[in-house]
Amino acid sequence: MIKFLDLQAVNAAYAAEIEEAVLRVARSGWYLRGAETERFEAAYAQYVGTKYAVACGNGLDALRLIFRAYMEMGLLHEGDEVIVPANTYIASILSVTYNGLKPVFVEPDSGTLQIDDALIEQAITPRTRAILLVHLYGRCSYTERVGELCQKYDLLLVEDNAQAHGCAFQWADEASDEAGENNCPLSIVPCQLKKTGSLGHAAGHSFYPGKNLGALGDAGCVTTDDAELAAIVRALGNYGSQQKYVFRYAGYNSRMDELHAAVLLAKLPHxxxxxxxxxxxxxxxxxxxxxxxxxxxxxxxxxxxxxxxxxxxxxxxxxxxxxxxxxxxxxxxxxxxxxxxxxxxxxxxxxxxxxxxxxxxxxxxxxxxxxxxxxxxxxxxxxxxxxx
Ligand SMILES: Cc1ncc(COP(=O)(O)O)c(C=O)c1O
CATH class of the missing domain: 3.90.1150.10 (Aspartate Aminotransferase, domain 1)
Incomplete structure (x- = not known):
C-alpha cells in the first residue's frame, strides 16, 4: 500500500537526532517553559523572519490566543467581523467564533483554492476589523491586493500557517526591489520573498505530527513582530500570568512541552x-x-x-x-x-x-x-x- 503519509518513515529519517532530543529532555528534569522551548522559539522566529515566536499547545490555540490577545489590547471587540476563507479546516473558524467574533465567509478562487481577493472588498462592512488568511494545502494565499485592503480599511491581518511551514510570498515587481523601494505593503524592509507567517500582523502555526514540520504530538506557536501581542499571547497561554501567581488575564493552559520543542529543533533544519x-x-x-x-x-x-x-x-x-x-x-x-x-x-x-x-x-x-x-x-x- 502506498500510504498517504508515512509518519513512521518521516521520523525514522532523523531517528538518532530525535531520540537524542527525547532522551536529553527526559533526563533534564525540566519539562515545560525551559531552554528547549526558548531555543526553538528563537530558531523558528529567525526562520520565519519575525521578531517573536511564542510556543503554545497547538495550532488552534495559536490562532485563538491571537484573537483573544487583540481583544485584550482593545483592537477587537465581541461581535466584530473577521473575513475568513469559506473553504478551510474548521479550526480556522473556531478560533474566530471562540472569541465571540463573527466570521464572514468569502469564496475561494477555484484554481488556486485560496480566498478570492477580488471578493474581499465587497464583504467588508463598518464592523470588519480583521482578515484571517489560511494558506490552505501549503499554498500562499497572501496577495498584494490583500495587503492593500488591510491598509485601506485599517484591518488586522492574521495568518493561519498551520499547513504552510516554509512557504513564501513572492513579489512580482522585481524592478522596484532592485531600485531599493519597499513594495511590501505590511513589511518594513524591501523584499522579494517573504515567508508566510511574517506577512501579516500575527500568525498561528500548528506542529501537529502530520504537518510539514511535525512534532510527536500536539504543538503550535504564534509569530509576530508586535512585542505587546507576543507578551499577551505568552501570558494567556500560561493562565494569564506574566508574573508568578499574579494573573492579569483569565487565561488558558496552552504551552509547548519541552519534548516537542526539542524534537522540532531537531527537525527544523531538514x-x-x-x-x-x-x-x-x-x-x-x-x-x-x-x-x-x-x-x-x-x-x-x-x-x-x-x-x-x-x-x-x-x-x-x-x-x-x-x-x-x-x-x-x-x-x-x-x-x-x-x-x-x-x-x-x-x-x-x-x-x-x-x-x-x-x-x-x-x-x-x-x-x-x-x-x-x-x-x-x-x-x-x-x-x-x-x-x-
Ligand atoms: C488550516 C488549519 N488551521 C488550524 C489547524 C489547527 O491546528 P492543530 O491541529 O494543531 O490545533 C489545522 C490543523 O489541524 C489546520 O489544518
Missing part, C-alpha cells in the same frame, strides 16, 4: 529539503497526470507552495478513491464537509457558497510527503491515468 522533495513529487504529478476526469489545481511558483496536500478534483471522487484503493494507493479528503455545513455552525447553513461546496464535494488528496519515492509516485500517476 524542513527546506523536505519541502523540495514535496515540490519534486508535485512536479511529477503535474507533468504525469493526464486524465480528463481528473483536474489539477493551478500551478504556483515553487517558493509559494510547500505542497502540504496535493489536491485533485473529480466529479466522481468516491469512485476515483475506490479505484486508487484497488491500485494500492491511499488517499484522503480535505475536507468532506465545509465549515458552514457543520452541525456546530447551523447559523451559517443557509449561506450560498457554491465554489466552496464544489471543492469539498470533488476534492481528493494524493500521497505526498518527504519519504514518498519516485517509483511510488509513478504508480499513483499510472493508477490515476487508468481511471475511466
Amino acid at each position: 524542513l527546506e529539503a523536505e519541502n523540495r522533495h514535496r515540490a519534486s513529487i508535485a512536479e511529477m504529478y503535474y507533468s504525469g497526470i493526464d486524465n480528463p476526469l481528473v483536474k489539477l489545481p493551478t500551478r504556483m511558483p515553487e517558493a509559494c507552495n510547500v505542497n502540504h496536500i496535493f489536491p485533485v478534483f473529480c466529479e466522481e471522487r468516491d469512485r476515483l478513491q475506490q479505484h486508487l484503493r484497488e491500485w494500492g494507493v491511499e488517499t484522503l479528503i480535505h475536507y468532506p464537509i465545509p465549515p458552514h455545513h457543520q452541525e456546530c455552525y447551523k447559523e451559517y447553513a443557509e449561506l450560498s457558497l457554491p465554489i466552496t461546496e464544489r471543492i469539498h464535494n470533488t476534492e481528493l488528496s494524493l500521497p505526498i510527503g518527504p519519504t514518498i519515492t519516485e517509483a511510488e509516485t509513478m504508480r499513483v500517476i499510472e493508477a490515476i491515468n487508468t481511471f475511466e
Whole structure:
C-alpha cells in the first residue's frame, strides 16, 4: 500500500537526532517553559523572519490566543467581523467564533483554492476589523491586493500557517526591489520573498505530527513582530500570568512541552529539503497526470507552495478513491464537509457558497510527503491515468 503519509518513515529519517532530543529532555528534569522551548522559539522566529515566536499547545490555540490577545489590547471587540476563507479546516473558524467574533465567509478562487481577493472588498462592512488568511494545502494565499485592503480599511491581518511551514510570498515587481523601494505593503524592509507567517500582523502555526514540520504530538506557536501581542499571547497561554501567581488575564493552559520543542529543533533544519522533495513529487504529478476526469489545481511558483496536500478534483471522487484503493494507493479528503455545513455552525447553513461546496464535494488528496519515492509516485500517476 502506498500510504498517504508515512509518519513512521518521516521520523525514522532523523531517528538518532530525535531520540537524542527525547532522551536529553527526559533526563533534564525540566519539562515545560525551559531552554528547549526558548531555543526553538528563537530558531523558528529567525526562520520565519519575525521578531517573536511564542510556543503554545497547538495550532488552534495559536490562532485563538491571537484573537483573544487583540481583544485584550482593545483592537477587537465581541461581535466584530473577521473575513475568513469559506473553504478551510474548521479550526480556522473556531478560533474566530471562540472569541465571540463573527466570521464572514468569502469564496475561494477555484484554481488556486485560496480566498478570492477580488471578493474581499465587497464583504467588508463598518464592523470588519480583521482578515484571517489560511494558506490552505501549503499554498500562499497572501496577495498584494490583500495587503492593500488591510491598509485601506485599517484591518488586522492574521495568518493561519498551520499547513504552510516554509512557504513564501513572492513579489512580482522585481524592478522596484532592485531600485531599493519597499513594495511590501505590511513589511518594513524591501523584499522579494517573504515567508508566510511574517506577512501579516500575527500568525498561528500548528506542529501537529502530520504537518510539514511535525512534532510527536500536539504543538503550535504564534509569530509576530508586535512585542505587546507576543507578551499577551505568552501570558494567556500560561493562565494569564506574566508574573508568578499574579494573573492579569483569565487565561488558558496552552504551552509547548519541552519534548516537542526539542524534537522540532531537531527537525527544523531538514524542513527546506523536505519541502523540495514535496515540490519534486508535485512536479511529477503535474507533468504525469493526464486524465480528463481528473483536474489539477493551478500551478504556483515553487517558493509559494510547500505542497502540504496535493489536491485533485473529480466529479466522481468516491469512485476515483475506490479505484486508487484497488491500485494500492491511499488517499484522503480535505475536507468532506465545509465549515458552514457543520452541525456546530447551523447559523451559517443557509449561506450560498457554491465554489466552496464544489471543492469539498470533488476534492481528493494524493500521497505526498518527504519519504514518498519516485517509483511510488509513478504508480499513483499510472493508477490515476487508468481511471475511466
Ligand atoms: C488550516 C488549519 N488551521 C488550524 C489547524 C489547527 O491546528 P492543530 O491541529 O494543531 O490545533 C489545522 C490543523 O489541524 C489546520 O489544518
